Amino acid sequence: QVQLVESGGGLVQAGGSLRLSCAASGIIFGFKDMGWYRQAPGKQRELVATLTRGGDTNYADSVEGRFTISRDNTKNTVYLQMNSLKPEDTGVYYCKISSISRDYWGQGTQVTVSS
Helix, strand or coil: CCEEEEECCEEEECCCCEEEEEEEECCCCCEEEEEEEEECCCCCCEEEEEEECCCCEEECCCCCCCEEEEEECCCCEEEEEECCCCHHHCEEEEEEEEECCCEEECCCEEEEEEC
């Protein structure tokens, strides 16, 4: 059974940094890509960053240049380094791993950026 567990969220002042981690357990057949998404109160969940199996990255315009997605295959973990945080980055951050058959989601971790 595949499980994704996020960690690293918290409260930070504007301009600060956080690093989110998403540890995957279990075997994922047909892995395609992994990504981070976020959901602010009263808003729809939105894509933050993705990393394909081949190493290609994609970022939302709002985080380009401030956030970096990466992975450690030896630890089955995907990271999101968030720098120069802004209050509008506040939300619940979810990691997702996509395979050819389905998507797997973590439970989310709260990020709050104070002004």
